[in-house]
Amino acid sequence: MDTTMTMSMLPTLVLAQGPVPELVPGITLFHYLAVSGIMFVLGLIGFLTRRNLIVMFLCTELMFQAAGIALIAFGRFHLNHTGEAFVIFVLTVAAAEAALALALVVLLFRRKETLDGSVWTSMKG
Amino acid sequence: MDTLINPFLFYGLCVLGAVGVLVALPRQKIAGFAIGVLIGAAALAAFFVVLGRQAVKDGAGLPNFHFYIFSAVALFSALRVITHPRPIYAALWFILTIVSSCGLYLVLQAEFLAFALVIVYGGAILITYMFVIMLASDGPSEDAVEAMTEYDRVSREPVIATFAGFLVLAVLASFMAGGASTLKANPRMAATDDPMAQMAPKVEKTLREAGLLAEGEKLVKRPKIEGGGPEVKQQLALDATLDETGGLQILSADGRTVRTLAEKDWPEALRLSDAQRVGFELIERNPGAIEIAGVILLMAMLGAVVLARKKVELDEQAKLEAMARARAESELGREAEFVQPATGGDN
Amino acid sequence: MMMDQMMSSLSPSFAPVWSLALSGGGGGGGEGGSALGVLASLKEVPLSAMVWLIPGLPLLGALLAGLCAVLKVRSKLPAWLMVLCLAGSFAVTFWMYQQVAATGGSTFAVVHLFDWINFNWAPGKAFVANFSLYVDPLTCLWMLFVTGLAACIALYASEYMSHDVGPGYCRFFFAFGLFVFSMACLVMGDNLLLLYLGWEGVGLCSYLLIGYFYQKPSAVAAAKKAFILNRIGDLGLALAIMLIFVKFGTIEYAKLWPMLTQYLQMAAAGQFDQIPTSVQLIAVLLTLAAFGKSAQLPLYVWLPDAMEGPTPVSALIHAATMVTAGVYLIARTLPLFQISVAPLAGLEGTWFGFVSQISALEIVAYGGGLTALLAATIGMAQFDIKRIMAYSTVSQLGFMFAGLGVLASYGAAFHVFTHAFFKATLFLACGAVMHGFAGQLDLRKLSGVMWMKGWLIVGLAMLVGCLNLAGVPFTAGYFSKDVILAEAFSVGHFRPLAWILLFTALLTAYYTFRVFFRVFVGPKHYEPGDELHAHDDHGHDHGHGDKHDHGHDAKGHDAKAHFHPHPPGWAINTVLALLAIASIAAAFAYPTYFVKGLVDTSTAQVAAGAAGHTHVGGATIFGYDPHKAMYYISGIVGAVGIITAFFLHYLGRRTAATSAADNLNLGALQRAAQNKWYVDEFYNFTIRLPLKVLSHIFHMLDKLVVDGLVNLAGLLPRAGGAGLRPSQSGVLHGYAVAMAAGIGVLGLVALLALR
Amino acid sequence: MIEKISTLWPEIALFMTTCVVMLLGLSANLNIRKLCAPVSAAGLIIAGVLAFGTTPENLSSTLPHFAMYGKLLAAVVGLLLLGLLTGVADRQYEALVASGRERFDPIRTVRGEFYAFFLFSITGLMLCAGATNLIWLFLALELVSLPTYVMIALSSGRERAMESAVKYFFLGALGAAIFLFGFVFIYGATGSVELAEITRTFVAQGRDGGINAIGLLGVLLAILGLCFKIAAVPMHLYTPDVYQGAASPVTAMLAFVPKAAGFYSLILILACVGWGGGGGLTVTQSAAGSHGALPSPIGEVLTIIAVLTMTIGNVLAVMQSSVKRVLAYSSIAHSGYMLVALIAGPGPFGTDMPSNGFAAVMMYLLSYGITNVAVFSVLAVLERRQADGTIDEVDGFGEIRGLRKRHTGLAAIFSLGILGLMGFPPLFGFFAKLPLFQSGWAGGHMALVLILGINSAIAAYYYLRLLSAALLDSPEASARNVESFERAPLAGRDMAGYCAVLAMVGLIVLPLFQVSGLQPTRWASDAGEYKAIPGLEPSRNNATTLAPAPQPVPAPEARADSPQAAR
Structure with missing residues (x-):
């Protein structure tokens, strides 16, 4: 079927049709994107469920990492290296954020002697 | 299906x-x-x-x-x-x-x-x-x-x-x-090896070593048109010339005919490595972003230093007490000064 | 002093210029090519930017008065500041007049002050209303008497309001200055929006000043009445401005007049069917506006009540200046009326069908004429002298409109000019009486005032004013009224109107001298009014302590027993003398063509060949040319009125309360006139009562339905807020989970939308 | 290379100022330390001038003048915010040093750094405005946000500031991860990070039947991530807590700088994908000659976001008893208002201000920035002495009650600011709010405009509540302890007063310009000017011949068929 939009109503969702472009033999772009997406969501779930501030931030790193995988896959797909350059910058930002986050965590820990993120609830409503 | x-x-x-x-x-x-x-x-x-x-x-x-x-x-x-x-x-x-x-x-x-x-x-x-x-x-x-x-x-x-x-x-x-499933690669953005053409001496050397450049044959070079003043142009007049398909143009020994060395026939040594390409991508296309990244890192360093060295402030009450104590001490010190002028105040 | 200056400036050398301009315009107007000769030949004159001082100085005065209020000044300082500012404004006006006169008229200048509203949304489509002043002869005419009178009356008020020195004094002069500023905007604005601003501004100041004694319920009610009735007229003006913008794409005079040339040519050729009905409708709407502001039928009822305000205010706003704004509006937009003289055919079957048989000019003329008659009859039967003057004002305004309606725009403007002076004189004289006799205004309780000590100047001023108003020959009022009457008689189809006006002139002469004979001459007698503030002010308060019993003083006010009228001081006397002289001097404006020159070189010029102005078959009165015969006829009519008053109210009068007129028993007619023909009651019954009933119904609906809905609507956000509030749990993780869920849900929405 | 640098002069100037300020803040000499604020101000002014003078027209972008005006806006409001922030850092420590109780210790002072973080953030905002590239945009957004995290933590010694910082930072990192993921997919769908190239590719895809789903996903995630920056649903939840906890001057900054960055980024990204991308692509064919609209799922999601943002912000603001929380919720609502104009887009080609949504957003950002400074400056100047003698910020309604009687000038500024936020006619807020309605209306989003109107009415309720508390009520017992700020030795809080006055001037003077010749709408129109990228001019025939013979787009058949086919 020569259709451009492959999705319609959710119950009859057709995930992918036609020849799927391959990055490496046997592995399509979707494979990589699926891994990236799963990793992203795992990071998200970790962020939502873990209460330790350091682990929470590790989870955001996980999400950044997922973005990195997708970037590399896209770069390979389009046969350029912009994706790789992008990953380098993501790496930089992740490092910068981590530095700040950890400093903040140290500050918070000095204040309340706990790493639990859900104790900071004095303001609400 | x-x-x-x-x-x-x-x-x-x-x-x-x-x-x-x-x-x-x-x-x-x-x-x-x-x-x-x-x-x-x-x-x-x-x-x-x-x-x-x-x-x-x-x-x-x-x-x-x-x-x-x-x-x-x-x-x-x-x-x-x-x-x-x-x-x-x-x-x-x-x-x-x-x-x-x-x-x-x-x-x-x-x-x-x-x-x-x-x-x-x-x-x-x-x-x-x-x-x-x-x-x-x-x-x-x-x-x-x-x-x-x-x-x-x-x-x-x-x-x-x-x-x-x-x-x-x-x-x-x-x-x-x-x-x-429907995404098409963007051909215009696909990386080529044309950065290589900017390094004409290296290309010539590699080709000669690979035997693809016969004696007397030269790469067709042209001055770089865009950018820079006349002096710069002189120095950069080393680019090898590529034809439309991306092949290198080679001038025969007699200087009459030009033949093309297609990109697929290039020797392996002439291909850019992944690191080189990433380098080109970074330096050629995103110099500004590198600068910003530098600023961010500087800022993050500063922030981390400031945050981590920040004394955890005591409660307001405790601080008041501390201030009162400091005042009392300074008064004490002044008394001491009065008694013993040589010691001086604590400030 | 100032009037003298003005009159002396009318040097003979200018007169030929004006008349030349007049004859040139008339000659050019003969051809269809330049139907509105002067308007077509308008060119700009350079005028120094001094002109901005004319509105600027009164505004400054108002601000200074406001500053005085802030600084809690307890002296007459604001009055002097105001007099200074207004005198300066008058001086600049006079200078402006000389500049304009020097060019020989036929010109206008637009003095741009600053950008005000300037919307450009497409090339050639713009709504521009800048704060610019439009200087032309008509403007000069109006501003001359507005600023001149304002300066005089401010001086008068400095004494009149002296009982109120303090915050009230500042408030009064603040509103006073603001009024003159607004009036200047109204008259001098170069576009209709600025005119509208001034229009509303004077309305506001009028409201503020009528309600000056805000503790008096009647004053508050009168202020409200004036304000609300004016709104009806303002609606007409607003609609007219909108319609003008829609039809012509501009509201600037300088751009608007040239656009009318074509229509004027059509009108001159009698091709009224080619002029769009909606363009003709503009004049009707403008008429509504003018009738509201100038207190004409059916909207006149607010003006007599407006006499609740301080008398200087009555003199300035409700006699001399603001109420003539309607006349100004029509004079200014006369070209629009001249293209609207045909019956508004084409409106039949529409909502405006009721005006389809009558032209705008006819509405103006007959509206004015009937108002003049009605007000005069009411005025004859009233006892409150200030109220009589108010009805007289309404009546004279009716004359002016009638003049405009018969296209005697010169006569109308001239009458505005003369009326401004003599009516101000009359009011101020009444005000002096009121001031001196503790608010007494009942003509049955005052008599022989002129013969009391210190009242001679007041009496003489009153006499001058009365002579003018009655139209005694060779007074200014006589000349200006004659122009209107003669023109009405010479236009064939206005013959009934002309007779109405002539009869009104008779009545006018009668009621004017009824006041004079009863109050100012005759046996000396007075009863003080119930406002004893003036009394206290002068320190004659020794009567307060005694407890004498006086039978005639039903209210038992002790103070009244020892009341001494106090004659006016120098300020009031000076102003009265000045104005009386000015009223007489205004007559000299007639032979020098001072006013006619100004009017005929402005937009109020009547285009020759304008339909509706045909001297049908050389209409005559008793076989003579009306323009000549009217001198004699109106003189006779005035004399008859005065003599009647003399017999009825002077001859053989013994007491203040009685006169020979009491023997006349006109029965129901008299009672009806005394009760103002029950117009207020009629309005009450036909308009206010149904509105009241309706409002009660709406109130119930509002309470039950709308309030319920509003309460519900008010409840919804609160309920929503209470419902949503738990989402703000204050916990980091809670927020994160909500965010993630939000992303998921919105993603799902996007997925469903992607089809 | 030099061409790229030449677009960066304002940022370079700001960065140099930043370095200077950092060094000045460490000086042992109080007078030199005091120079931090003036030097920062000078840097901002220079950056503003440079932005105005040196920013070239970006011909490869659909928004050729956006960068210049965006940077200028950042400099102008930045200058006001700088005045507010003066004296926040190190207040108590400097007081101790000044009284001679402590020696000055460069290790303990954060004064220079505090200004430096602020300038970093403004630099980031300027970089956002000038972004031509997704990587650049990502880095610029991070540069906007990262310093604010630190500033909140430094702004006050109270525990609430810490709480604000932790909430803002961690949720901000989550938001950053999400829009990064979005950027990745935009890159993935187009193969490029250059915004111009992205536009081209999306246009090509659109002409080919529709923007690729990955691209749509990317834009969607980018929007959702940026919703954090602009405080829009569903990423709005942090707003009240963070605004309440941070010191008032920092709150004022939080309410403007990240929000402006978010809107800049949204405009830049949505201009690539929507309204024909400048190139005649009408994803959902709308009226002839117009830009078209946003692609279907994105437009719909944004509409939902706008409606929810307005409504939730206003509805929750009604319930609050803390002034800062009310302002925080109203800040959410204001984002919703601006989203309406954003959804409307730039309007038909060649239209002026009234229907250009981008211009409306830019103008509203200016108005919001100024008004915001006005309101927060009053909160910044006031302080409350608690029963135990400690000093706290004013927060509750009770503490501003009867402000008129105690501090007339402050009450006047506060009320004017509130009226400005409300969009009361003679003030600038009104003239800025009007285009939001107009552009929404011109874009055919009647329902959105209606909801915007209803929400403005709800907003009036709580704004008037604030006003009546400040103006009409009499002071409560709790307000008795509210004093205007003690004159600290470094006199920082005077600046808040100056700023307030400046903001007032802006609030009142700008509308005067508006009705006269120098209309702010004019520069806003320039800022939002939307052009086709060279080579991608709109296909006029598309618009003109649409009526007789609709172009045979395969998509409609496919759309109609696919459900049945799939079944």
Whole structure:
């Protein structure tokens, strides 16, 4: 079927049709994107469920990492290296954020002697 | 049906994965990590099997096992990062995630990034995490080696969180699958080896060594047109000339005819490595971004220093008391001054 | 003093210029090619930017008065500041007039002050209303008497309001200055929006000043009445401005007049069917506006009540200046009326069908004429002298409109000019009486005032004013009224109107001298009014302590027993003398063609050949040319009125309360006139009562339905807020989960939308 | 290379100022330390001038003048915010040093750094405005946000500030991860990070039947991530807590700088994908000659976001008893208002201000920035002495009650600011709010405009509540302890007063310009000017010949068929 939009109503969702472009033999772009997406969501779930501030931030790193995988896959797909350059910058930002986050965590820990993120609830409503 | 995967099957797998993650998350009573991992692994495996089977059916040959292995390890360790009750182990598992991601990068021939990631992430950033984790938790005392803090042992609202997370995954995957099947590579943005042409002496040398440049033959060179003043132009007049297809133009010995060396016939040594290309990409296309990244790093360094050195302010009451004490002391000091002029004040 | 200056400036050398301009315009107007000769030949004159001082100085005065209020000044300082500012403004006006006169008229200048509203949304499509002043002869005419009178009356008020020195004094002069500023905006604005601003501004100041004694319920009610009735007229003006913008794409005079040339040519050729009905409708709407502001039928009822305000205010705003704004509006937009003289055919069957048989000019003429008659009859039967003057004002305004309606725009403007002076004189004289006799205004309780000590100047001023108003020959009022009457008689189809006006002139002469004979001459007698503030002010308060019993003083006010009228001081006397002289001097404006020159070189010029102005068959009166015969006829009519008043109200009068007129028993007619023909009651019954009933119904609906809905609507956000509030749990993780869920749900929405 | 640098002069100037300020702040000499604020101000002014003078027209972008005006806006409002922030850092420590109770210790002072973080953030905002590239945009957004995290933590010694910082930072990192993921997919769908190239590719895809689902996913995630920056649903939840906890001057900054960055980024990204991308692509064919609209799922999601943002912000603001929380919720609502104009887009080609949504957003950002400074400056100047003698910020309604009687000038500024936020006619807020309605209306989003109107009415309720508390009520007992700020030795809080006055001038003077020749709408129109990228001019025939013979787009059949086919 020569259709451009492959999705319609959710119950009859057709995930992918036609020849799927391959990055490496046997592995399509979707494979990589699926891994990236799963990793992203795992990071998200970790962020939502873990209460330790350091682990929470590790989870955001996980999400950044997922973005990195997708970037590399896209770069390979389009046969350029912009994706790789992008990953380098993501790496930089992740490092910068981590530095700040950890400093903040140290500050918070000095204040309340706990790493639990859900104790900071004095303001609400 | 010419689909990668049956949607119902896919959403079923999503639910299965969600149940797996849910069970695996740390909680007060049931330590169901192993069961959760099993369920999750089953979902993932089913997903990969379906995907791989489809690839085989499409006649693409055997599935690439490296990919499956690396991604399985990466995802398992990622799951462990979010489920391990001890932060230090979570960080260690995260290093494994990084390493296996680097494996995935290698499969995609992004060698430079793969190694850089291991060094920078696994090496530098995660070490910082370790330090902070060590710093910010009371070291295990003798009687409580196995004691974990309560907030590490019990996750918060796991059901809603897992549901929300997998809802996002279903959406993401639906979009990705829909898009990936019709996406076309952008040919205009594809990298070529034309940066090579800017290094004419090296190209000439390589070609001569490879025997592709006969005696007396020269590369056709042209001055660089755009940019720079006349002096600069003189110095940069070294670019090799490419024809429309990207082949190198070579001038015969008598200087009459020009032949083209097509890009596919170039010797291996003339091809750019991954690192070189990334370098070109960075320097040629994103110089501004590098500068901004520098500013961000400077800012982050400054921020970390300021935050970490900041004295934790005492409560207002305590501060007032401290001020009162300071005042009293200074008065004392002044009295002392009065008695003993030689000692001086404390300020 | 100032009037003298002005009059002396009318040097003979200017007169030929004006008349030349007039004859040139008339000659050019003969051809169809330049139907509105002067308007077509308008060119800009350079005028120094001094002109901005004319509105600027009164505004400054108002601000200074406001500053005085802030600084709690307890002296007459604001009055002096105001007099200074207004005198300066008058001086600049006079200078402006000389500049304009020097060019020989036929010119206008637009003095741009600053950008005000300037919307450009497409090339050639713009809504521009800048704060610019339009200087032309008509503007000069109006501003001359507005600023001149304002300066005089401010001086008068400095004494009149002296009982109120303090915050009230500042408030009064603040509103006073603001009024003159607004009036200047109204008259000098170069576009209709600025005119509208001034229009509303004078309305506001009028409201503020009528309600000056805000503790008096009747004053508050009168202020409200004036304000609300004016709104009806303002609606007409607003609609007219909108319609003009829609039809012509501009509201700037300088751009608007040239656009009318074509229509004027059509009108001159009698091709009224080619002029769009909606363009003709503009004049009707403008008429509504003018009738509201100038208190004409059916909207006149607010003006007599407006006499609740301080008398200087009555003199300035409700006699001399603001109420003539309607006349100004029509004079200014006369070209629009001249293209609207045909019956508004084409409106039949529409909502405006009721005006389809009558032209705008006819509405103006007959509206004015009937108002003049009605007000005069009411005025004859009233006892409150200030109220009589108010009805007289309404009546004279009716004359002016009638003049405009018969296209005697010169006569109308001239009458505005003369009326401004003599009516101000009359009011101020009444005000002096009121001031001196503790608010007494009942003509049955005052008599022989002129013969009392210190009241001679007041009496003489009153006499001058009365002579003018009655139209005694060779007074200014006589000349200006004659122009209107003669023109009405010479236009064939206005013959009934002309007779009405002539009869009104008779009545006018009668009621004017009824006041004079009863109050100012005759046996000396007075009863003080119930406002004893003036009394206290002068320190004659020895009567307060005694407890004498006086039978005639039903209210038992002790103070009244020892009341001494106090004659006016120098300020009031000076102003009265000045104005009386000016009223007489205004007559000299007639032979020098001072006003006619100004009017005929402005937009109020009547285009020759304008339909509706045909001297049908050389209409005559008793076989003579009306323009000549009217001198004699109106003189006779005035004399008859005065003599009647003399017999009825002077001859053989013994007491203040009685006169020979009491023997006349006109029965119901008299009672009806005394009760103002029950117009207020009629309005009450036909308009206010139904509105009241309706409002009660709406009130119930409002309470039950709308309030319920509003309460519900008010409840919804609160209920929503209460419902949503738990989402703000204050916990980091809670927020994160909500965010993730939100992303998931919105993603799902996007997925469903992607089809 | 030099061409790229030449677009960066304002940022370079700001960065140099930043370095200077950092060094000045460490000086042991109080007078030199005091120079931090003036030097920062000078840097901002220079950056503003440079932005105005040196920013070239970006011909490769659909928004050729956006960068210049965006940077100028950042400099102008930045200058006002700088005045507010003066004296926040190190107040108590400097007081101790000044009284001679402590020696000055460069290790303990954060004064220079505090200004430096602020300037970093403004630099980031300017970089956002000038972004031509997704990587650049990502880095610029991070540069906007990262310093604010630190500033909150430094702004006050109270525990609430810490709480604000932790909430803002961690949720901000989540938001950053999400829009990064979005950027990745935009890159993935187009193969490029250059915004111009992205536009081209999306246009090509659109002509080919529709923008690729991955691209749509990318834009969607980018929007959702940026919703954090602009405080829009569903990423708005942090707003009240963070605004309440941070010191008032920092709150004023949080309410403007990240929001402006978010809107800049949204405009840049949506201009690539929507309204024909400048190139005649009408994803959903709308009226002839117009830009078209946003692609279907994105437009719909944004509409939902706008409606929810307005409504939730206003509805929750009604319930509050803390002034800062009311302002926080109203800040959410204001984002919703601006989203309406954003959804409407630039309007038909060649239209002026009234229907250009981008221009409306830019103008509203200016108005919001100024008004915001006005309101928060009053909160910044006031302080409350608690029963135990400690000093706290004013927060509750009770503490501003009867402000008129105690501090008339402050009450006047506060009320004018509130009226400005409300969009009361003679003030600038009104003239800025009007285009939101107009552009929404011109874009055919009647329902949105209606909801915007209803929400403005709800907003009037709580704004009037604030006003009546400040103006009409009499002071409560709790308000008795509210004093205007003690004159600290470094006199920082005077600056808040100056700023307030400046903001007032802006609030009142700008509408005067508006009705006269120098209309702010004019520069806003320039800022939002939307052009076709060279080579991608709109296909006019598309618009003109649409009526007789609709172009045979395969998509409609496919759309109609696919459900049945799939079944």
